[in-house]
Amino acid sequence: TDGMARLLSVTLLLPFVVVLAFIHCTTAVDVTVTYKEPPIPVKILDRTNLTETIEKSTLPWIVEFYAPWCGHCKRLAPIWDEFALQMHEKKLVNVGKIDCTNDNSRIASVHGVNSYPTIKYFRDEKAYIYAGARNLEALTKFVKSGWKSHTALPMPRPDGESTDNDAPDNVIVLGVNNFTENVSKGDWLVEFYAPWCPHCKTLAPEWKKVATNLKGKIKVAKIDITDADNGLIGLIYEIEGYPTVKFFHNGSIYTYNGESRDAEDFEKFAKSGYETTTGSALPSAFFMSIMQILYKVYIVLEPAAKLSHTYLGTTFCLLTLLSVFVGFMLGRVTAPQRLVFISEAEYQRRKAEWERKQLQEQQQQQQQQKQQPKQQPKQQQQKQVQNKKETKKTK
Numbered sequence: 249t250d251g252m253a254r255l256l257s258v259t260l261l262l263p264f265v266v267v268l269a270f271i272h273c274t275t276a277v278d279v280t281v282t283y284k285e286p287p288i289p290v291k292i293l294d295r296t297n298l299t300e301t302i303e304k305s306t307l308p309w310i311v312e313f314y315a316p317w318c319g320h321c322k323r324l325a326p327i328w329d330e331f332a333l334q335m336h337e338k339k340l341v342n343v344g345k346i347d348c349t350n351d352n353s354r355i356a357s358v359h360g361v362n363s364y365p366t367i368k369y370f371r372d373e374k375a376y377i378y379a380g381a382r383n384l385e386a387l388t389k390f391v392k393s394g395w396k397s398h399t400a401l402p403m404p405r406p407d408g409e410s411t412d413n414d415a416p417d418n419v420i421v422l423g424v425n426n427f428t429e430n431v432s433k434g435d436w437l438v439e440f441y442a443p444w445c446p447h448c449k450t451l452a453p454e455w456k457k458v459a460t461n462l463k464g465k466i467k468v469a470k471i472d473i474t475d476a477d478n479g480l481i482g483l484i485y486e487i488e489g490y491p492t493v494k495f496f497h498n499g500s501i502y503t504y505n506g507e508s509r510d511a512e513d514f515e516k517f518a519k520s521g522y523e524t525t526t527g528s529a530l531p532s533a534f535f536m537s538i539m540q541i542l543y544k545v546y547i548v549l550e551p552a553a554k555l556s557h558t559y560l561g562t563t564f565c566l567l568t569l570l571s572v573f574v575g576f577m578l579g580r581v582t583a584p585q586r587l588v589f590i591s592e593a594e595y596q597r598r599k600a601e602w603e604r605k606q607l608q609e610q611q612q613q614q615q616q617q618k619q620q621p622k623q624q625p626k627q628q629q630q631k632q633v634q635n636k637k638e639t640k641k642t643k
Contacts, residue, residue: 290332291344295355298346299404305342308371310335310378310391312345313356318364324382331387341369341391357474358404360444374400404444418459420469424478427471428536431496437462437518438494439470440482445490450509457511458518466518480543484531493517500527 293301293311302309312328314321332343348356348364359368359375367378369391376398380386422430422438430436439455441448459468473482473490481487485494485501493504495518502522506513531539 290328291342293344293346295346295352298355301344302370302403303373307339307342308369308391309342309344310367310369310387311343313348313359313361313364313366313368314345315349315364316347317349320382321365324365327382327384327387331384334384334388335391340388353476354443354472354474357472358443369395369398370403371395373403375403376400418463418468419455420467422469422471423475424481427478427481428531428533430467430469432499432530432533435466435518436496437466437468437514438496440473440485440487440490440492440494441470442474442490443472444474447509448491451491454509454511454514458514461511461515462518480539483543484536484539495522496530497522497527499530501530502527 290312291301298311302311312321312324314324328343328345335341335343346352346355348361359366365382367387369376369378376395378387378390378395378398380390380394420430431438437458439448439451441451455468455470462468471478471481473479473487491509493514495502495504502517502525504514504517504522505525506517506521
């Protein structure tokens with residue numbers, strides 16, 4: 249799938265990271281960086297106070313959802329600080345920002361943030377997505393009246409920001425660390441969902457009914473695929489839309505393709521309806537462990553891949569990767585010896601052995617040189633006797 253292809257392609261950047269790390273370690277110097285705080289700091293928000301802060305405010309809010317590594321976010325930073333200063337003086341709107349990485353990754357999925365930076369305007373319990381130019385003039389025009397021409401979206405409620413504390417007792421919440429271990433044993437009916445998805449929200453009460461009706465017979469669970477840690481599960485099981493329902497039975501996977509999303513239809517599918525569909529094999533635990541390692545590498549290198557694609561272009565990146573591959577293959581073919589790392593003690597032992605052999609060869613050469621003068625007179629006498637015998641025969 250495209251997701252797997254992206255994962256494997258990004259991991260090819262690992263050699264570049266190793267080389268850069270080596271250069272950094274050998275040439276690193278201490279650098280002190282100073283910066284100036286903005287005169288009116290932008291309000292720093294997080295998953296614990298975003299909704300509450302917006303709802304209790306008497307002024308609208310405009311919030312930047314950003315990532316620290318994002319180049320576009322870095323270029324927007326000084327503009328955003330100046331914009332916050334002007335809005336503070338004019339009392340038009342509150343300006344905030346939220347780091348969508350680390351602990352706040354879930355809030356990004358709740359608000360449907362798929363790229364950085366994403367700017368949202370919150371007013372009267374509605375959300376408006378800003379898609380204009382990232383300059384002071386355009387931003388100011390938007391908060392004054394431009395938002396009126398945009399589509400109003402319902403603001404995600406606080407329950408969407410919870411960490412599954414609202415999950416019913418009969419629905420089991422799965423994650424990347426316990427998914428394979430659980431679904432490989434017994435019968436499991438699993439919903440792959442996104443917290444912000446309207447269809448998933450509509451399905452929620454029906455899913456509770458399914459869990460209650462099948463309790464003790466078939467385990468009913470759900471997993472949030474938009475969570476950063478669970479992204480690997482979405483790639484492995486090819487989740488392309490929400491919600492997706494799959495049934496796990498005796499090491500096989502069956503996908504529910506019915507149009508109805510009623511509790512009764514899900515129950516029929518889990519009991520016997522899955523037999524009319526084609527199943528696929530469940531990935532092994534070993535395969536999942538390898539993919540977890542690759543996925544972690546992918547998460548680390550994905551920002552670098554995006555930056556290289558943005559600033560260098562796809563063609564240049566492909567040519568670079570091709571050059572690395574060709575160089576690697578040529579090195580494997582032409583290298584006369586393989587590189588071996590040995591300890592200091594082993595090195596001294598091999599060095600002493602080599603010196604001993606060199607000394608023996610020198611001694612042998614000296615002995616041969618001493619024996620050669622003694623052998624030469626004997627050889628000459630033999631030749632003289634042989635010549636006399638041949639002379640007599642001739643006479």
